[in-house]
Amino acid sequence: MEGDIAEMGKFIGVGLTAIGMGGAAIGVGNIAGNFLSGALRNPSAAAGQTAMLFIGIAFAEALGIFSFLVALLLMFAV
Amino acid sequence: MAETTATGAGMPQLDVSTFSNQIFWLIVTLVALYFIMSRVALPRIAAVLADRRGTITSDIAAAEEYKLKAREAEEAYTKALAEARAEANRIVEAARAEMQAELDVQLQKADAEISAKAAESERRIREIRDSALEMVSDVSNDITADILGVFDAKADKASVVAAVSERMKGGA
Amino acid sequence: MRNKGTETVASESSGFEIKPMDQFEVKALFGGDVSWYTPTNVTLWMALTVLAASALMIFGARGRALVPSRAQSAAELAYGFVHNMVRDVAGHDAVRFFPHIFTLFMFVLFANLLGLIPFAFTTTSHIAVTAVLAFTVFLSVTALGFILNGAKFLGLFWVSSAPLALRPVLALIELISYFARPISHSIRLAGAMMAGHAVAKVFAGFAGALGAAFFVPVLAVTALYALELLVAVIQAYVFTILTCVYLRDALHPSH
Numbered sequence: 001m002e003g004d005i006a007e008m009g010k011f012i013g014v015g016l017t018a019i020g021m022g023g024a025a026i027g028v029g030n031i032a033g034n035f036l037s038g039a040l041r042n043p044s045a046a047a048g049q050t051a052m053l054f055i056g057i058a059f060a061e062a063l064g065i066f067s068f069l070v071a072l073l074l075m076f077a078v
Numbered sequence: 079m080a081e082t083t084a085t086g087a088g089m090p091q092l093d094v095s096t097f098s099n100q101i102f103w104l105i106v107t108l109v110a111l112y113f114i115m116s117r118v119a120l121p122r123i124a125a126v127l128a129d130r131r132g133t134i135t136s137d138i139a140a141a142e143e144y145k146l147k148a149r150e151a152e153e154a155y156t157k158a159l160a161e162a163r164a165e166a167n168r169i170v171e172a173a174r175a176e177m178q179a180e181l182d183v184q185l186q187k188a189d190a191e192i193s194a195k196a197a198e199s200e201r202r203i204r205e206i207r208d209s210a211l212e213m214v215s216d217v218s219n220d221i222t223a224d225i226l227g228v229f230d231a232k233a234d235k236a237s238v239v240a241a242v243s244e245r246m247k248g249g250a
Numbered sequence: 251m252r253n254k255g256t257e258t259v260a261s262e263s264s265g266f267e268i269k270p271m272d273q274f275e276v277k278a279l280f281g282g283d284v285s286w287y288t289p290t291n292v293t294l295w296m297a298l299t300v301l302a303a304s305a306l307m308i309f310g311a312r313g314r315a316l317v318p319s320r321a322q323s324a325a326e327l328a329y330g331f332v333h334n335m336v337r338d339v340a341g342h343d344a345v346r347f348f349p350h351i352f353t354l355f356m357f358v359l360f361a362n363l364l365g366l367i368p369f370a371f372t373t374t375s376h377i378a379v380t381a382v383l384a385f386t387v388f389l390s391v392t393a394l395g396f397i398l399n400g401a402k403f404l405g406l407f408w409v410s411s412a413p414l415a416l417r418p419v420l421a422l423i424e425l426i427s428y429f430a431r432p433i434s435h436s437i438r439l440a441g442a443m444m445a446g447h448a449v450a451k452v453f454a455g456f457a458g459a460l461g462a463a464f465f466v467p468v469l470a471v472t473a474l475y476a477l478e479l480l481v482a483v484i485q486a487y488v489f490t491i492l493t494c495v496y497l498r499d500a501l502h503p504s505h
Contacts, residue, residue, distance in 0.1 A: 092377075
């Protein structure tokens with residue numbers, strides 16, 4: 001019985017960490033959308049800034065991956 | 079938990095016992111790849127790229143040269159064409175002037191001939207007319223003398239002529 | 251749903267087994283225990299990575315043709331891509347580190363791509379591997395910064411454009427973010443690789459469990475696979491471009 005409750009808590013925790021990935025998704029979408037609106041306003045400057053776009057996406061995505069990692073750790077390692 | 083990593087049921091990424099193996103082989107392969115890349119692959123590709131850039135540059139230079147040559151040839155052609163045209167114009171002009179001169183000479187000659195002929199004709203016409211007039215007056219004199227003879231009138235020849243010419247002047 | 255025990259997580263649930271993490275297991279190639287020198291599947295796939303990268307860069311470009319073949323243009327494309335990245339992001343004086351960064355890029359790229367082959371082992375999905383890569387970058391860049399700039403390298407943490415009162419606080423934040431670099435650098439790559447492969451495995455497991463409706467997860471796995479291909483390339487790109495960014499900080503520490 002004790003073990004079952006612990007396991008339930010673990011799965012609840014895993015589910016909660018998945019919300020963090022949603023935050024990363026919002027962040028990545030935000031970056032891409034803002035880049036697109038800026039690129040449409042000044043297309044000539046867009047080509048030089050794709051590197052910055054990818055760096056920004058990588059930083060935002062990393063946080064989502066961290067939460068995914070926490071989920072994996074909870075699921076398989078704890 | 080310790081037992082999950084030991085049985086491999088957990089995350090293999092957290093299995094510390096395999097870390098040394100992974101790190102060892104990573105370093106070995108990475109160093110190998112670095113030497114392959116920096117000693118063989120990259121210089122080769124850099125050489126190929128430099129070679130291509132050189133070829134392209136020299137090709138562009140050659141193309142530029144050919145373009146220049148073509149322009150020169152075109153200029154020479156245009157010049158030759160203009161010269162030939164000018165020469166042709168000159169020849170045509172000269173021929174025309176020559177012909178004009180010839181024509182003028184001929185026309186003058188013809189004019190002179192024509193005027194000479196006209197003068198000759200006029201002279202002859204006048205001669206004929208004069209002689210005709212003379213003959214008319216002669217005939218008139220004779221006829222007058224004859225008529226006077228018929229009427230038995232005495233008139234010397236000189237007065238008859240004077241009278242006839244008087245009358246003819248007035249009549250004519 | 252689960253009534254057996256707590257130890258066998260995800261190993262057996264309602265009738266079918268999905269073990270998304272089994273694909274990451276390090277196994278000795280010829281049996282036996284895994285010690286530090288044992289040839290394992292890590293060894294195999296890292297060697298294949300080196301072979302594939304060398305094959306592209308050496309045998310692909312062996313014609314040295316003026317008008318390149320397809321493999322040669324791919325090799326030249328990779329060369330030009332990384333070369334431009336190093337020059338544009340890290341500056342002209344960073345071009346002397348181009349072979350190092352190129353090696354890193356090719357290794358990560360081919361490890362990611364080879365990992366997408368079914369039943370392959372993805373070396374870059376292991377935190378140990380990516381941590382070694384990231385800490386190599388971190389340590390060499392830090393050492394380089396101090397060798398080239400001396401104490402002036404510490405100006406990286408002292409934001410001279412900020413108000414004086416704020417500077418110590420900012421310095422602390424900068425310092426923390428500086429030391430967080432290798433951690434995020436390594437976990438980003440390993441996490442992205444692990445996530446994609448684990449999700450693909452889970453979907454593939456659904457295909458076996460759903461019976462007649464198997465085509466739904468198969469289609470999902472196909473779409474996911476395309477995404478993973480993109481992720482594999484982008485993660486290699488991101489790993490390299492972040493290395494270039496760190497290198498720029500080492501070469502030009504003033505903000």
